[in-house]
Amino acid sequence: xxxxxxxxxxxxxxxxxxxxxxxxxxxxxxxxxxxxxxxxxxxxxxxxxxxxxxxxxxxxxxxxxxxxxxxxxxxxxxxxxxxxxxxxxxxxxxxxxxxxxxxxxxxxxxxxxxxxxxxxxxxxxxxxxxxxxxxxxxxxxxxxxxxxxxxxxxxxxxxxxxxxxxxxxxxxxxxxxxxxxxxxxxxxxxxxxxxxxxxxxxxxxxxxxxxxxxxxxxxxxxxxxxxxxxxxxxxxxxxxxxxxxxxxxxxxxxxxxxxxxxxxxxxxxxxxxxxxxxxxxxxxxxxxxxxxxxxxxxxxxxxxxxxxxxxxxxxxxxxxxxxxxxxxxxxxxxxxxxxxxxxxxxxxxxxxxxxxxxxxx
Numbered sequence: 001x002x003x004x005x006x007x008x009x010x011x012x013x014x015x016x017x018x019x020x021x022x023x024x025x026x027x028x029x030x031x032x033x034x035x036x037x038x039x040x041x042x043x044x045x046x047x048x049x050x051x052x053x054x055x056x057x058x059x060x061x062x063x064x065x066x067x068x069x070x071x072x073x074x075x076x077x078x079x080x081x082x083x084x085x086x087x088x089x090x091x092x093x094x095x096x097x098x099x100x101x102x103x104x105x106x107x108x109x110x111x112x113x114x115x116x117x118x119x120x121x122x123x124x125x126x127x128x129x130x131x132x133x134x135x136x137x138x139x140x141x142x143x144x145x146x147x148x149x150x151x152x153x154x155x156x157x158x159x160x161x162x163x164x165x166x167x168x169x170x171x172x173x174x175x176x177x178x179x180x181x182x183x184x185x186x187x188x189x190x191x192x193x194x195x196x197x198x199x200x201x202x203x204x205x206x207x208x209x210x211x212x213x214x215x216x217x218x219x220x221x222x223x224x225x226x227x228x229x230x231x232x233x234x235x236x237x238x239x240x241x242x243x244x245x246x247x248x249x250x251x252x253x254x255x256x257x258x259x260x261x262x263x264x265x266x267x268x269x270x271x272x273x274x275x276x277x278x279x280x281x282x283x284x285x286x287x288x289x290x291x292x293x294x295x296x297x298x299x300x301x302x303x304x305x306x307x308x309x310x311x312x313x314x315x316x317x318x319x320x321x322x323x324x325x326x327x328x329x330x331x332x333x334x335x336x337x338x339x340x341x342x343x344x345x346x347x348x349x350x351x352x353x354x355x356x357x358x359x360x361x
Contacts, residue, residue, distance in 0.1 A: 001025060002099045003073070006091045007054050011315070020049050031071065034062040043265055043353030050356070051315075052263055057086025075100045089135070098148035105138025106151045107131065110158025116223035117162060120179040122207025125223035129204045167219060180219040231318045235274040237287040238321045238361055239304065243328045243343070251343040254352065258339075262314070267342075268358045270294060274322065280306065283322055291326070294338055299326070312357035321361050 004024060008017045024045055028034040037059060046055035061084040065073055073095075074080045081092035089107075096102040107115075112125050115134050123130050143150035161168045169181055207213070207224065214221055241253040254267040272290040274283055284301040291299040304324040312319050344352060350359070 003087075003091070003095050004058065006094045007058050007086065008049065010054060010091070011051060012049060016049070020045070031062045031065050031073070034059055035066040039265060040353060044351065047266070047353050048356050048359070052266060052355075054086060056264065060085045061087065073099075076102055077104045093138075094151065097142070097151050101147060103142055103144045103147045105135065105140075105142045106155070107134050107138050108155060110155045110162075111138060113164065113223055114154060114158045114162045117167075117180040117219050118174065118178050119205070120183060120222065121205045122211070122222060122224050123205050124226045126226050127204075133205060165220060169219060178219070180222050183213070184215075184218040229316075231313070231316055233276070233318045233320075235276065235278075235320045235322060236271050237274050237283050237290075237324065238269045238271040239287055239291060239324045239326055240269050240307070240361070241291075241326050241328060245343070245345065249345055251345055252349060253341060253343055254349065254354070255338075256340040262317075263355050263357075265353070266358075267352050267354050269361060271321070284324070287324060310357070310360045312360060314357075319357065321357065323361055 005017070005021055008021055008024075027041075027045065028037055039056060039059060042055045042059045043052065046052060049055070064084065065071060069083065074083050075096070077089075077092040077096040080087050080095055081089060087095075093104045093106040097104050097106065112131075112134060115121065115137050116125055119137070121130060121133070125131075125134075138154075141150075141154075157172070157174070161172050169175055169178070172178065172181075175181055207221075211224070242250050243253075245251040253270065255270055257263050257266050257268060259265050270291060272287055274286060278286070281301075284304050284306075287304060288299045288301040304326055307323040307325050310321040310323060312321065
């Protein structure tokens with residue numbers, strides 16, 4: 001249960017996760033139950049939660065525990081990270097400390113913020129040298145007798161008190177230890193600080209000498225982050241193929257994405273990437289050509305009805321779907337070598353393993 005919740009909470013907010021977590025644990029309450037599930041079932045339950053490889057790896061790891069590890073979860077952070085796909089350093093530390101009482105620290109976004117403020121770490125908090133130092137601190141700080149409670153408390157401190165903007169410093173239980181707060185109250189430290197305050201010239205944890213302390217920001221001068229990379233901009237033409245089903249209700253054609261890469265194994269409307277700067281007429285032609293190759297019969301570009309555009313932001317991609325519609329009179333024979341496909345009603349579409357982006361479409 002701890003493992004499932006930690007994987008779901010990677011880069012996803014608690015409020016979003018709760019319903020998914022409850023449904024998951026109800027459907028697969030044990031490792032053995034999850035190991036017997038199909039990837040399609042996992043994708044269906046995960047649909048909308050994002051970062052879909054997380055669910056896939058959870059199931060792969062459950063299968064490995066059952067088939068190769070005698071049904072027993074590894075009990076240390078080192079073994080969890082080494083033996084289970086999808087388990088990184090943070091997840092391994094969280095599961096080992098919370099579930100098995102191992103005295104090991106954790107470093108997530110909240111812990112990074114708390115420790116950078118406590119110790120006035122002003123270097124780029126995403127740099128490997130700083131991350132390594134933060135792990136050393138977390139492993140030193142962790143309460144040896146209650147490591148799981150301590151780690152959860154440290155993360156909760158960052159989530160509720162030592163927040164990114166407008167932190168509640170007056171309510172902080174460790175405010176007397178916080179160097180960022182001391183600096184806010186008493187100004188910049190002396191040029192020659194006490195030895196325990198570090199201050200060694202060229203220290204890889206200190207703010208660069210060129211970066212001035214902004215007194216208006218106070219403790220929120222920390223942590224420092226590298227400039228964010230601009231997301232990649234992408235455009236995709238998408239076609240909603242529609243026919244009348246045997247009961248008169250409309251049905252839509254969906255196809256399965258490849259088993260690796262973005263949105264691996266999920267279902268979508270037939271889609272094709274577009275080069276930047278294509279005129280609308282050319283977009284239609286590209287999509288018509290794609291549908292022709294796929295359906296084995298010509299598709300007239302003029303028959304595609306432009307519906308509109310849908311924008312969806314993935315973590316690293318600013319994606320625009322250019323949506324077209326194509327009503328069909330009869331059935332379509334598809335080339336099974338290209339990708340699996342099926343006709344679905346609107347209700348079946350919503351229950352299928354489709355991404356949030358396709359639901360928007």
